[in-house]
Amino acid sequence: MSAGDERPFRHKVKIPRDLGEKIGSTEKIIRLIKVGLLSLRATSLEREITDLTKRIGDSEKKIAELPKEIDRFQQLLQDAVKDRKRLEKLLNEKR
């Protein structure tokens, strides 16, 4: 741990004076801020989870579809290679 970590934590936030006085104590304000932020973090995590689930679904779809696409191109390639041999043979024919 660095020397900086051992110093008292000095981050401060500002709140309207009337709101602070209404809540009463610093501890209660800190607790309210913490609970509010926990709620925001939960919402943010839910969004991240929805996004990840969608991205996993998209990738699974690709994994299911791409082998067929690879097979299709390999078949087309085989046919094209056969055609090249035919073309070369025809071009080499003596007139």
Place this chain on the structure above:
Amino acid sequence: MQLRRSSGKSVSIPVSREIIQLTRELSISLDMEAVQNAIRLGTELLSQESELEHTLEKLEETKKRLASNFRRIASQALQLESRCVGARSQFAAVSRDNRVLAMHLCARSLKSRREEQLKEQLIQKYIMNYRNA
């Protein structure tokens, strides 16, 4: 700790490392408006604090598990995409060569009817109906 009375319109209060950590995770800064919003939300949910902490823990676990699954699945998808691009490029390259050969063949007349038919088929395929892969 009671709030110290202040002559200004706002008061400054020290916050915990946990709060700073949460703001980092949320990528927000705690300006006065953000603090007021957090306090408003906190007031609504204060009775559910421990539930919220438990939910958050579960959500973090779920996210971690999904992120790990996603990395694995995305890597598989990437490999397949790469193979697909490779197969497609090879096919495109051979097709382009065949198109050039078919153009040379246009000017040639061949001996047999069978060869002429084959020539026509290949010209049809690689010149008339040619499409890039």
